[in-house]
Amino acid sequence: MEERDRRAVLLLRHLDAAYNLARHLMRDPTQAEDVVQDAMLKALAGAATFRGGDPRAWLLRIVRNTAYDTLSAGKRRGEELLEDDLADPSADAETLLSQRQNVALAADALAALPLEWREALVLRELEGLSYREIAEITQTPIGTVMSRLSRARQAMLTARDSTP
Amino acid sequence: MTEPCADKRLLLTADLDGELDAGRSAELHNHMRGCPGCAALRDDLLSLRRTLATDIAYHRVPHALRQKLAPSTKRETAWRLPAGFAGGALAAGMALLLLPHSPDAVSTNELLASHLRALQPGHLTDVASNDQHNVKPWFDGKLDFAPPVRDVSAQGFVLDGGRLDYVGGRTVAVLVYLRQKHVIDLYVRPDAPTAVSNTANGYNIVSWTQNGFAFTAISDLNINELQQFADAFQAQS
Numbered sequence: 401m402e403e404r405d406r407r408a409v410l411l412l413r414h415l416d417a418a419y420n421l422a423r424h425l426m427r428d429p430t431q432a433e434d435v436v437q438d439a440m441l442k443a444l445a446g447a448a449t450f451r452g453g454d455p456r457a458w459l460l461r462i463v464r465n466t467a468y469d470t471l472s473a474g475k476r477r478g479e480e481l482l483e484d485d486l487a488d489p490s491a492d493a494e495t496l497l498s499q500r501q502n503v504a505l506a507a508d509a510l511a512a513l514p515l516e517w518r519e520a521l522v523l524r525e526l527e528g529l530s531y532r533e534i535a536e537i538t539q540t541p542i543g544t545v546m547s548r549l550s551r552a553r554q555a556m557l558t559a560r561d562s563t564p
Numbered sequence: 565m566t567e568p569c570a571d572k573r574l575l576l577t578a579d580l581d582g583e584l585d586a587g588r589s590a591e592l593h594n595h596m597r598g599c600p601g602c603a604a605l606r607d608d609l610l611s612l613r614r615t616l617a618t619d620i621a622y623h624r625v626p627h628a629l630r631q632k633l634a635p636s637t638k639r640e641t642a643w644r645l646p647a648g649f650a651g652g653a654l655a656a657g658m659a660l661l662l663l664p665h666s667p668d669a670v671s672t673n674e675l676l677a678s679h680l681r682a683l684q685p686g687h688l689t690d691v692a693s694n695d696q697h698n699v700k701p702w703f704d705g706k707l708d709f710a711p712p713v714r715d716v717s718a719q720g721f722v723l724d725g726g727r728l729d730y731v732g733g734r735t736v737a738v739l740v741y742l743r744q745k746h747v748i749d750l751y752v753r754p755d756a757p758t759a760v761s762n763t764a765n766g767y768n769i770v771s772w773t774q775n776g777f778a779f780t781a782i783s784d785l786n787i788n789e790l791q792q793f794a795d796a797f798q799a800q801s
């Protein structure tokens with residue numbers, strides 16, 4: 401098997417994980433597909449930067465960075481929907497979610513979370529990744545991963561409790 | 565309503581995720597016994613986890629995109645296998661090379677191979693049901709023992725069904741549980757364990773014995789959560 405094919409097989413195994421992350425970050429199926437396709441091409445082309453380790457974490461990091469790039473580009477073009485996503489999620493969680501509507505469903509509450517909290521929660525709860533792995537993917541210290549998860553969950557609980 | 569202690573929020577999160585060491589976790593649980601606020605937050609976090617497990621979609625990649633990204637080589641038919649299987653088989657091949665040649669190695673390999681075989685479409689369950697009262701009687705008359713089938717859905721592990729498999733020279737019961745997209749195969753047989761807890765190429769194995777049965781859980785789920793599954797299953801006896 402060609403080296404490139406071998407790598408493709410390893411990466412394809414994690415394609416669902418890649419798409420799921422992209423979908424939750426972009427909140428749009430078409431954009432998620434674009435991000436995944438882009439990320440896969442980058443992953444296959446940039447294999448030189450892969451020095452062993454966990455191929456899933458490596459692919460998810462590329463997906464994540466591609467998603468952020470796409471969101472930034474969208475913001476530069478003034479796409480309104482994305483405005484909150486790239487804002488620093490320093491606002492108090494309760495204020496943040498109480499400003500939103502339709503967060504009665506868990507899916508809506510998740511989609512309303514700031515990008516960085518949402519990605520931490522998706523990687524933890526849907527992918528079952530450890531703090532170390534999430535830290536590697538998001539290029540963030542482990543302590544930050546822990547605090548994002550704590551705040552994301554608090555925001556989800558607040559949204560649930562404030563629902564009549 | 566009592567508030568949780570501000571300085572315990574991060575610890576409660578880390579504990580929920582299995583990221584605290586045993587000493588600090590025991591300390592925290594000891595604290596919760598005397599602190600209703602922290603105990604309530606722990607319950608809330610557990611219930612949120614269950615909500616997320618049931619209400620948040622795991623988006624699988626559309627088939628067309630998968631096809632598009634698969635390598636276009638002569639071995640095209642091979643690529644048509646679900647990618648999970650192709651990668652899994654490769655991972656299994658590596659695992660076989662990496663596992664030490666200890667006395668248990670054969671059965672560990674055998675388990676892993678059996679698990680990966682079962683992940684092929686249509687091979688996972690012979691009886692598909694989320695209800696242990698359907699799965700348990702299905703084994704009647706098919707085995708020389710009655711495997712315990714337990715409900716651990718409250719802990720976020722959903723029963724998906726069961727099947728018969730042949731490992732270690734005998735027919736065994738396999739109970740299939742799901743945690744999100746992760747499949748947990750729980751091998752049950754009525755004698756001494758034939759596999760040890762192990763980790764190979766992303767697959768974790770946790771073994772235990774209880775009530776005269778030997779259990780071996782294997783999954784690509786991370787080791788902390790697989791251990792949580794083992795603990796939850798044992799607690800339901």
Ligand SMILES: [Zn+2]
Binds near residue numbers: 569572602603
């Ligand atoms: Zn407390």
